[in-house]
Amino acid sequence: MASTRFRMIGVGLFVVAFSALEAYQWDGGPEDKAKITACLGGNASFPWSIVTGLGETILGRDWWFQAPDKEKTSIATYQNNHFYATDNLGVGFLPNAGLSLGYARHQDSGNYSVRVQLHRAKSSLVSVWRTATLSVADRPPATQDGALHVTPNDAVRDDVTNDLTLELHCGQFVDLGHPPVDVVWKTPSGEVRNSSYRDNGTFVLSLSNPVQGGIYSCQLAPSAPAVRCLTATSPLNAAAKLNVDGKDTRLSLLEGRLREIEQVNKDQNGAIEELTETDNDVLRRIAANCVDWLKLDPRSGIRTVYISGDPITVYCDQITDNGGWIVFQRRQDASVDFYRDWADYRKGFGDLEGSFWLGLDALHSLTTSRRYQLRVDLKKWYGTRGYATYSGFYVEDSDKNFRLHFDNFTGGNAGDSLSWHRGLQFSTKDRDHDSWSTVNCAQKFHGAWWYKACDTSNLNGHYKTSGRISSRQGVTWDTFGGETFSMKFTEMKIRPI
Numbered sequence: 001m002a003s004t005r006f007r008m009i010g011v012g013l014f015v016v017a018f019s020a021l022e023a024y025q026w027d028g029g030p031e032d033k034a035k036i037t038a039c040l041g042g043n044a045s046f047p048w049s050i051v052t053g054l055g056e057t058i059l060g061r062d063w064w065f066q067a068p069d070k071e072k073t074s075i076a077t078y079q080n081n082h083f084y085a086t087d088n089l090g091v092g093f094l095p096n097a098g099l100s101l102g103y104a105r106h107q108d109s110g111n112y113s114v115r116v117q118l119h120r121a122k123s124s125l126v127s128v129w130r131t132a133t134l135s136v137a138d139r140p141p142a143t144q145d146g147a148l149h150v151t152p153n154d155a156v157r158d159d160v161t162n163d164l165t166l167e168l169h170c171g172q173f174v175d176l177g178h179p180p181v182d183v184v185w186k187t188p189s190g191e192v193r194n195s196s197y198r199d200n201g202t203f204v205l206s207l208s209n210p211v212q213g214g215i216y217s218c219q220l221a222p223s224a225p226a227v228r229c230l231t232a233t234s235p236l237n238a239a240a241k242l243n244v245d246g247k248d249t250r251l252s253l254l255e256g257r258l259r260e261i262e263q264v265n266k267d268q269n270g271a272i273e274e275l276t277e278t279d280n281d282v283l284r285r286i287a288a289n290c291v292d293w294l295k296l297d298p299r300s301g302i303r304t305v306y307i308s309g310d311p312i313t314v315y316c317d318q319i320t321d322n323g324g325w326i327v328f329q330r331r332q333d334a335s336v337d338f339y340r341d342w343a344d345y346r347k348g349f350g351d352l353e354g355s356f357w358l359g360l361d362a363l364h365s366l367t368t369s370r371r372y373q374l375r376v377d378l379k380k381w382y383g384t385r386g387y388a389t390y391s392g393f394y395v396e397d398s399d400k401n402f403r404l405h406f407d408n409f410t411g412g413n414a415g416d417s418l419s420w421h422r423g424l425q426f427s428t429k430d431r432d433h434d435s436w437s438t439v440n441c442a443q444k445f446h447g448a449w450w451y452k453a454c455d456t457s458n459l460n461g462h463y464k465t466s467g468r469i470s471s472r473q474g475v476t477w478d479t480f481g482g483e484t485f486s487m488k489f490t491e492m493k494i495r496p497i
Helices: 225-229 246-274 277-286 290-296 342-347 360-367
Strands: 006-010 034-039 044-046 057-066 073-079 082-086 091-094 098-101 110-120 124-137 149-152 164-171 173-175 183-186 192-194 203-208 214-220 240-244 301-307 310-317 325-331 372-379 385-395 408-411 489-496
Touching (some): 034 225, 044 124, 073 091, 082 091, 098 110, 149 214, 149 240, 203 214, 290 301, 290 310, 325 360
Parallel strands (some): 034 124
Antiparallel strands (some): 006 082, 044 098, 057 073, 057 110, 110 124, 183 192, 183 214, 301 310, 372 489, 385 408
16 A cells, blocks of 8 residues: 655643543544534634543544545544644644644545544554544625515415415525525514525515414524634624514505406406407417417416317416416315215316316316326415326216226326226216215215225315314325315316327
């Protein structure tokens, strides 16, 4: 093995009196496998120290460094009361097993370790280790005026639930530092939340109705390495706070809704003025789905599509996953009763801008006109959102009782609670097509669905005003909450493949 060239640094003999121990102990310094941060050009230290027990003598100490994806190399040794370090590292000795590193560089990031060799009675030898990981940060974060500020923004619409939300912005950053920092929020109740970063230099916290009044604060995540490069007196070390008034927030959300209505009316009036009868004829001939409408009018809303010349009035979602979705089911409150008979589920019911079921006849016409994918969007009562997607979705006609078909579950954090129902016929309280010979699942679970015996999902079940329910007696999706948790919001929608 090639020898390593060392330089000797004279070090005085380090003597400390300790009470008698039966075996060695580590005394202070970083815990084993600790994480240490240094700033570029700054100092780093590993103040390890060991106390020997009765009959133990330290024979030597060796220090090692391992860069990411590299082999471990020796960087220093302590023998015969002298410290030796390799020429290419600015390392120093910290009594009695520690190491210091001056003017930290990027290439100094990695794992550091010390090995202490002990001699025990009866000539036994033992080696003990301590390790730590060093991260070298480039630069601290910076804002426009050197401090954090929380500012409220105008109400905006959530792209999943379509609810109006109030946004709080924390910033304004001109540099996130390196590695980039994150911020954490604290609500008036003490809940700690993470947030998303926007390109305008701010981190955003979205608040939905009803908004909790009180003090909201944001601060840099203490664990971020770049935060430790701030000076002790930097204003960025302090949290920024804002007192949010619940009444004022409700007014802001109402004003946001009024602005939307005014803008929609303005846009619709302008569009009506521009469209000619010829334009309308063109729309009727080409708009067979919401992807066609997306090319003509990117707004979500009620539209008419034509299948083999027959009109079907639908709701187009032009926001979720780049738009183009025909929504055929939505549950958002208890205003519409979904415990209905076969005739109602064939023709459809409800309000296309609220809770509704489009209708099995229309769903059959749409899904057999071309290949579609299915998306299911879900929201729990405490705000968690999920979705699931399926390829090749269609339903057969009334002669086959609108039997459910699709190719595969293709993903989504809500999991797959529909594949168990593939190939099954639709059932209602007055048409029992499930596979349980002695029970009508639609009656038992107060809904209408492609039941088997009975379900792993039941999105047309009884709408509850809270999440926890008796087993399956609600709007359920087993892989997203289980059979005893009812959803606050659901949408089922299709888009051409």
